[in-house]
Amino acid sequence: MEALITHSPILAIAVPLLAAFLTPLMGRLGPRVRDTFVVLVLAVVQILVIIVAREVYANGIQVYVLGAAGPSLAIPETHMVPVRIILEVDGLGAFLGIMGATVALAGAIYSISCMKLETGQDRFYTLMLLLAASMIGIQYTGDLFNLFVFLEILSISGAALAAFRTRFVDAVEGGFKYVIVSTIAALLVLISIGMFYGQYNLLNIAAIADAMQYTAIDKIALALLVVALLTKSGAVPSHWWVPDTYTPAAGGTSPIIYAASLTCLGALFRVVFSLYGLKLSLSVVGWVVIVAGLLSMFIGVTMALRQTDVKRLMTYHAISQEGYMLLGVGVGLAVLGNPQAVAAYGREAIAGGIFHVINNAFFKGLLLLTGEALFFQLGTRDLNKMGGLGRNMKWTCAFFIIGALAISGVPPFNGFASKLMIYESSFHLNPMLTIIALVVSIMTLASFTKVFQAAFTGPEQPQFAAVSSVPLSMKVGMGILAAATVLFSLFPQFVVDTIVYPATDALLNQTGYINAVMGGA
């Protein structure tokens, strides 16, 4: 047991990797064996991630040194800097690890019956496991170059999953856009890694943060990293690839690809807070993030109002919700240098932003799955052709209502809880921010009311009269995310206190992050 806890960070990454290598062989034993195998592995990963999280919340940052004579031997004797790759799991990493594992599990279960008739399923599940492993790998790593490597695994598997249904031209184009954007973003990350390496001869995040002089080159590297990771997470200046990629993504993969984008957002927070921290020119960077957030919110929701494709509409809301996360974290970032302001509202703002990340992964993922369920049953995503489906697709309808209410921030759902934290705290910085956020929230509600009316109420369409309820595994997949949403809605304060604030404090406490590797007081 002790050994399991010690090695759990690496096992949470290595087990899905090994399973991904074995999935093609499992496929030869038949689809049932393979599906069971994949779901079992993802369940094991979920357990491992929770073990890691418990350990992190109980005993602080977990460090695991790969290949050393002991897992906690971060710096070799007679030496000053870390040499080997180090996994460093802090509150944020553990928190986003739980998010990734949960969404991956739900998506995999959902896919079992959704993908039953497709060819190439062995490789589909292989890529799904690789995507899950890379999400956890990005969150847990403490090494910049390793982050780049896992970012590439994420990009390639994500693009392949988005393009999986190659018979549709939009799927192929979505995958192509995703791989182009990801490759360029990853190369920008790699250049900035080279800049750090050239100056400090270090690759470990904590060690670079410790040695950081904040020279002009570091500022350029910061710009490149922020641009690259914002692009990967789909915030506004480079949001154009998001709808094209998520909309055609097959089966249960669209929420996983969405969670992968949120993972990149987590990597952005890691870079800004743990790598640079207080050395930043805080108000400038904070306001850049706030403005990106406001634009994402506003442009996302206005574009969503015009859509008639149900999944495409949801993806624009995904952009818009990402704006809330950036707004919350940006407000916190802008006042990071001022301890009183941080205590008064900065900490709450960041917590709101981070809480919104996990909430979104659940209810946005749920909405994307209901959109895919409609497509699965009807063969179309066009809202104008739907109607009266509430009678025949009761479960999908119920799940949609949960997701839509939560995303619009209607009390008492968890979307309201996290948005309230963002409203309250951004009000202190500038009341205008709160007003814009509120308006966007109302527009979100309006947009989802429209979808609800178009798809589930109204006269029954004759060609869809025979539509039946979705298969069991799809219900279970949606049910997992719906249950998570409801659970978070029932006990928001408990969730905030047990997992959100530890993640926030991990971001705020840069010294703690550095000392976990570098030692010292």
Add this chain to the structure above:
Amino acid sequence: MMSKVVRSVARLATPAVLTFGLYVIMHGHVTSGGGFQGGAVFASAAALLLVAFGSERVKEHMKIPALTGIAVSGAVIFIGLGFAGLATTFFYNLFVGSPVFGHVPPFGPAHEDIWTAGVIPLMNIGVALNVVAGLTAIMVVMAIASENKRDGE
């Protein structure tokens, strides 16, 4: 399918390329080279055959399921060696000092000694299998895809 000259040269060159690739893979831990480089050399032989004989003939000998199997086994060997070190840490080099590839040279310039470096030579083999099968599979699949297109036009 290219002309007879090209095919004969390809036939002659392939064994040499394969031997050199094998050398690069097996000596990766003592001289420059390694699993990736040697694997790429090895796969270039497949590229040569594809160009010389055309995908129609080559794909009869290089089946995708077999190539996938080889790639999987290579990757599993590699990650398995990582798991093997788990008693200490993941990726711990557990064969240093053991009877298997266990010699430890003293610091400084050394003579060529194959029997060194612990798990590194084994990992080289695993990676090489992965790279050879992977690159070959990519080339064969792409060649088949482009031939189908030509037929359809």
Add this chain to the structure above:
Amino acid sequence: MARKVAIGFTLVIVGTMLFATALMMRPFGEPPSAMDDYILENTQETTGANNAVSAVVFDWRGYDTLGEATVLFTAVTAVVMLLRRRKDEAPE
């Protein structure tokens, strides 16, 4: 026209950043080397390998190489999956 302006603008910004970095970077050929010196001095003792690059690839930073092999595996899986023969296409 707008497109050309946008291209020029991006190019100027990125180009300035890159050239500025090139000029401000420490002189070529005189790198700081705390981490790499440690690796060079201890490679033979710790890993037994004479080839320091191989030792870095498979031992000191072996986990990166696992990621790298995985990237290749991912790409192979993806390419074979995407170019699969579809059901509606006639078999040969």
Add this chain to the structure above:
Amino acid sequence: MSTIITNAPFIAVAALACVGIYIMLSQRNLIKIVMGITIFEAAVNLFLVSLGYRNDGIAPIFTNATGIHMVLPVPQAMTLTSIVIGVATTAMMLTLIVLIYRHTGETDAKKSRRVKG
């Protein structure tokens, strides 16, 4: 002026990267865009490997070495990783171009990429 001469490799990297970015942005043909990305990638690899050069250093291999003044090994390992990753992404991009071509009969970004939303 002297910086330009001593740091000539880094400047070459910047120039090569600009060429790659220009091709990436200005071309309409998907294959040419991929070529631009590949050139940019080559620039990044050159940057990484040039970071590890030490004046008069030899290759970091102790077998039959002539001294122990060696160049840094880590950048070489990173470049190796980045090259392999580059191969993987290029294969992925080309595959998707093949599929786009099958659907549309075009490799031109303007004609094949439908503008929506």
